[in-house]
Amino acid sequence: MAYAKGALExxxxxxxxxxxxxxxxxxxxxxxxxxxxxxxxxxxVNPLARLxxxxxxxxxGAFTLANYISAYSRSRHxxxxxxxxxxxxxxxxxxxxxxxxxxxxLSRTDMPFKPLVxxxxxxxxxxxxxxxxxxxxxxxxxxxxxxNKLVIALxxxxxxxxxxxxxxxxxxxxxxxxxxxxxxxxxxxxxxxSSEMEDAANVLGAGTMRTTMLITLPLVLPAILGAFxxxxxxxxxxxxxxxxxxxxxxxxxxxxxxxxxxxxPPKVGLxxxxxxPLLAITILxxxxxxxxxxxxxxxxxxxxxxxxxxxQLGPWKWVLLGWCLLVTTLSFFMPLVVTCQAAFAKxxxxxxxxxxxxxxxxxxxxxxxxxxxxxxxxxxxYAGTASAIAIVLALVTAYVxxxxxxxxxxxxxxxxxxxxxxxxxxxxxxxxFYAAYSRPPLILxxxxxxxxxxxxTRFLPIAFVNSNxxxxxxxxxxxxxxxxxxxxxFTAIRHVVMPVLKRSMAGAFxxxxIPATRELxxxxxxxxxxxxxxxxxxxxxxDEGNFEMLCSIxxxxxxITVSLILVGFKLMGRDxxxxxxxx
Numbered sequence: 001m002a003y004a005k006g007a008l009e010x011x012x013x014x015x016x017x018x019x020x021x022x023x024x025x026x027x028x029x030x031x032x033x034x035x036x037x038x039x040x041x042x043x044x045v046n047p048l049a050r051l052x053x054x055x056x057x058x059x060x061g062a063f064t065l066a067n068y069i070s071a072y073s074r075s076r077h078x079x080x081x082x083x084x085x086x087x088x089x090x091x092x093x094x095x096x097x098x099x100x101x102x103x104x105x106l107s108r109t110d111m112p113f114k115p116l117v118x119x120x121x122x123x124x125x126x127x128x129x130x131x132x133x134x135x136x137x138x139x140x141x142x143x144x145x146x147x148n149k150l151v152i153a154l155x156x157x158x159x160x161x162x163x164x165x166x167x168x169x170x171x172x173x174x175x176x177x178x179x180x181x182x183x184x185x186x187x188x189x190x191x192x193x194s195s196e197m198e199d200a201a202n203v204l205g206a207g208t209m210r211t212t213m214l215i216t217l218p219l220v221l222p223a224i225l226g227a228f229x230x231x232x233x234x235x236x237x238x239x240x241x242x243x244x245x246x247x248x249x250x251x252x253x254x255x256x257x258x259x260x261x262x263x264x265p266p267k268v269g270l271x272x273x274x275x276x277p278l279l280a281i282t283i284l285x286x287x288x289x290x291x292x293x294x295x296x297x298x299x300x301x302x303x304x305x306x307x308x309x310x311x312q313l314g315p316w317k318w319v320l321l322g323w324c325l326l327v328t329t330l331s332f333f334m335p336l337v338v339t340c341q342a343a344f345a346k347x348x349x350x351x352x353x354x355x356x357x358x359x360x361x362x363x364x365x366x367x368x369x370x371x372x373x374x375x376x377x378x379x380x381x382y383a384g385t386a387s388a389i390a391i392v393l394a395l396v397t398a399y400v401x402x403x404x405x406x407x408x409x410x411x412x413x414x415x416x417x418x419x420x421x422x423x424x425x426x427x428x429x430x431x432x433f434y435a436a437y438s439r440p441p442l443i444l445x446x447x448x449x450x451x452x453x454x455x456x457t458r459f460l461p462i463a464f465v466n467s468n469x470x471x472x473x474x475x476x477x478x479x480x481x482x483x484x485x486x487x488x489x490f491t492a493i494r495h496v497v498m499p500v501l502k503r504s505m506a507g508a509f510x511x512x513x514i515p516a517t518r519e520l521x522x523x524x525x526x527x528x529x530x531x532x533x534x535x536x537x538x539x540x541x542x543d544e545g546n547f548e549m550l551c552s553i554x555x556x557x558x559x560i561t562v563s564l565i566l567v568g569f570k571l572m573g574r575d576x577x578x579x580x581x582x583x
Contacts, residue, residue: 033400033414039393040417043457047432048424054435055272067273077274080252084278087171087242087253088232094175095231098327099182100217100224105324106183107190108216110310111317120328121180126561127335128518129177130240130539131554135335136173137244138342138547140164144349146338165249170242174235176331181234182227189223190216222292229289233282237425239521240535244542254278255427255521262525268435275428286423339558342551361552372537372553379533380560382448383516386455387463387509393456394418394463395505398471399497403479415464422461426521429458434525446528454522459512466508470501510568514561 058064071077105111106118127135140147140162148160163169193216217224239255246256254274261271313320342348343361350356365372397418401411421429433454438445444453474497482492520535527536538553 032396033406033410036393036397036400036414037410037417040397040414043453043460044417044420047429047436047457048420050436051272051275051428051432054269055276057269059269064269067269068276070270071274076252077257080254080257081277083167083246083251084236084254086167087174088236090167090171091174091178091235092228092232094171095179095182096224096228098175098179098331099227100186101320102179102324102327103183103186103190104216105320107187108311109313109317109320111313111320111324113321117321117324117328120332121183122565123336124177124328124331125180126558126565127177127332128240128520128535128554128557129174129238130244130520130535131339131551131557132177132331132335133173133241133244134538134542134547134550134554135339136164136169136176138338138348138551139334140169163249165245167246167249167251170245170249172330173241173245174238175231176335177241178231178234179327179331181230182224185223185227185230186220189220193219226289226292229285229292233285233289233425236278237282237427237521239427239524240539243539255425258427258431259524266434268431268438271431272435275431278425279428282425282428283423339551339554342547343555345548348547348551361548362555365549365552365556371532372534372549375532375534375537376556378448378531379517379535382452382455382531382533383513386452386459386516387512389452390456390460390463390512391467391505391509394460394467394508395471395501398464398467399493402468402471403476415468418464419461421457421459426458426519427525430454430522430525433457433522445526446530448531450526451523451531451533454526455516455519458519458522459516462515463508463512466504466511470504470508471497473504474500507568510564514564517561518557 055067056063056065058066102117102121106114111117137145139145142148142163142165143152143160145160145162145164147162151157151160151162164173236254239259242253242256243259246253252260258271258275261267261274341352344357344359345361346356346358366376367373397414400406401414404411406414424432433450434445437443437450444450478496479489479492482496483489487495518535520539523533523536524539527533534553534557538550541550541553
């Protein structure tokens with residue numbers, strides 16, 4: 001009995017020391033990944049879960065199916081869904097017609113002026129789609145558009161043939177600003193195909209075109225199909241271009257119909273129910289796109305390293321160059337020229353005369369107009385803050401996963417949550433944030449933070465992809481050497497990891513910052529009168545018909561974007577934006 005009592009007293013005496021000893025040896029990095037999981041749940045899981053729950057709730061919070069019945073019992077709602085599918089398929093097909101020949105020309109042929117075509121493609125990627133829609137309104141608006149005026153002047157007809165406020169017009173505009181995805185993905189695949197099989201086909205008597213159609217393109221078919229799906233998803237999730245072109249044309253797509261649900265009073269449950277098919281289609285097609293682009297069936301196998309040689313086209317290279325210039329003229333050169341003309345015109349409809357040129361529009365946007373100055377300040381502060389938070393969160397998550405600080409299953413969860421926003425359309429994400437943070441216990445709606453956190457979530461996948469690649473490029477032995485010499489993990493990160501990552505993280509910051517400054521789909525649902533940003537201001541001003549102001553705002557955005565990209569060129573190389581964003 002005395003022995004048992006002594007043992008108990010000894011165990012009690014040792015207990016505090018054991019706890020303290022465990023605390024001293026406990027890996028403090030567990031707090032880091034626990035914090036990362038909590039933040040990711042707050043940013044990703046909670047809004048989407050709340051979106052799903054709200055779709056089954058009435059105004060009092062009771063369970064109901066009325067939202068789904070109301071969403072899909074009206075013909076105009078079904079028609080909007082059908083219009084989105086038509087838009088997605090049509091834009092995808094047109095993007096393939098635009099992009100595949102350009103990719104083949106840039107990768108496999110001796111076509112001249114390739115740098116010029118590349119610059120035009122990058123310029124197309126830089127121009128926000130809604131600014132491109134504004135430019136095409138100036139070009140092909142009924143009667144007043146420059147192309148219609150040109151036709152009237154040349155042929156003496158009473159009315160021009162072009163009407164951008166139509167489904168074909170919308171398809172053209174969406175395709176003009178989505179085909180760079182096709183070019184980059186297809187060209188990347190073509191760059192990996194050697195010329196040996198093409199040479200064999202030529203020896204057997206096949207011409208250049210037949211060889212390309214039967215040998216080269218089938219080898220990159222997975223990339224082409226993946227690009228088509230990516231463009232389809234981009235088209236059905238766009239808000240800016242459809243809002244500027246479809247609404248005046250008196251037809252709806254899913255995104256514009258969702259916007260209608262937020263007219264006062266907002267019908268959040270109805271919007272959530274109507275958004276579910278868009279989310280489901282996006283997830284399904286994204287999964288299919290990943291399966292297609294990662295399959296191993298379409299490869300060429302040889303016993304030695306394959307050599308790539310340019311196809312000699314002879315006189316046909318000028319025909320191919322003409323096609324490339326036609327596509328880039330539609331997407332970049334003409335919209336840029338007409339945007340600049342309107343931005344520096346006293347009245348854009350008065351023509352190109354010298355007495356119609358003024359710098360006051362841009363000067364007023366930057367220095368005089370309080371509304372645009374405030375919106376500009378909000379745009380860059382919100383985008384900069386969101387980019388910094390996204391980079392830090394992505395970097396911490398990537399480090400924890402790649403250095404094995406968590407189990408494989410936990411690492412998979414962290415990686416999945418970091419990439420999940422990629423498959424969520426911006427407009428659906430915005431509705432989820434509105435549903436989650438416009439009511440107790442945490443009300444963020446009406447504040448800058450709901451926009452900032454929505455931006456963080458929206459572009460977290462871009463930050464994570466780049467952070468993950470950067471962490472993998474650093475050999476863990478460098479950190480182990482520091483720890484062997486007595487340094488802590490924090491010391492290794494501070495003196496080894498961070499100096500090596502500075503350039504990569506600066507490039508990743510730019511890649512997040514640029515789309516955040518021009519994001520419209522998310523901002524249009526979450527801004528308030530005190531948190532307006534340039535993209536929303538541009539959209540609001542489109543109703544006034546003040547194209548001089550619209551183009552001046554857009555030009556300011558483009559100039560700042562180009563400046564940032566030039567910095568990215570210096571840090572990361574000339575293809576950093578196209579390749580890393582698409583990846």
